[in-house]
Amino acid sequence: MPTYQRIKILEYMDKHRDSHPTVEMIYSELSRRLPILSMTTIYNALNAFLEKGLVSAITITGTEIRYDINTNPHHHFLCRECGRIIDIDVECPFARGKEKDICGHRIEEVHGYFKGICKDCLKKHKG
Amino acid sequence: MPTYQRIKILEYMDKHRDSHPTVEMIYSELSRRLPILSMTTIYNALNAFLEKGLVSAITITGTEIRYDINTNPHHHFLCRECGRIIDIDVECPFARGKEKDICGHRIEEVHGYFKGICKDCLKKHKG
């Protein structure tokens, strides 16, 4: 029973695959055209998507939850200058799901991320 | 100018290297013996330690900041049942600092963590 709002939210997530948006980002764009939308609905929808495995949650920044619809194995890079989160394709056997356990612990999720300064911000410093 | 409180907080961090405590955990043990201590002081101290690189912040859970005094390169494992965070020693070239860049981005911090069920909780299920 997909509601109109949930369809729009999923469409947004799909259209902005690379932006790893917050609830706020989704709300500010969608509510422009859909006055019929609240933050709570977005929280509800994303939590439902999380349970179904449609999206995953990224807690890199520590101050907000960012959502990711990319289900391929990958890591993330958070730029401390522009705040962008960039997908990183790595040769990590854990991220690729080749290992089910580590030190006797059963692995269910693998998260890898880097913090630093992204390529584009580095360019600005030089140029 | 190390104050009495900051010394006690550092001592606590050193004594509980493996527990990756929250501010709350530090407060509840220390305040038992030191009525002269507030949460704010712990936040102040840990933020100062962070800037000096004495500790690092772990934002795995998404609901709280956990602090780590272990500066050796390592990953973490978060058990979704008991909530423990366990140090994981991995052969990761990034964690070991052997790579300074990735895809043109400059790496300043490397974070790797797993979520799942820890060895001890797995045992309880069987036993």
Added chain:
DNA sequence: GTGCTTGCAAATCGTTTGCAATAGC
């Protein structure tokens, strides 16, 4: 005495919850 730290109370902010109205089938 100067500058940093302490610690209370209040503010902040992302997220969750309670709940009555509504939509989907």
Added chain:
DNA sequence: GCTATTGCAAACGATTTGCAAGCAC
């Protein structure tokens, strides 16, 4: 009609901030 979803307002909880009093040197 039954169940799940919506969305407002209120609650929550971890962290930060303002600021007066206190400490280190």
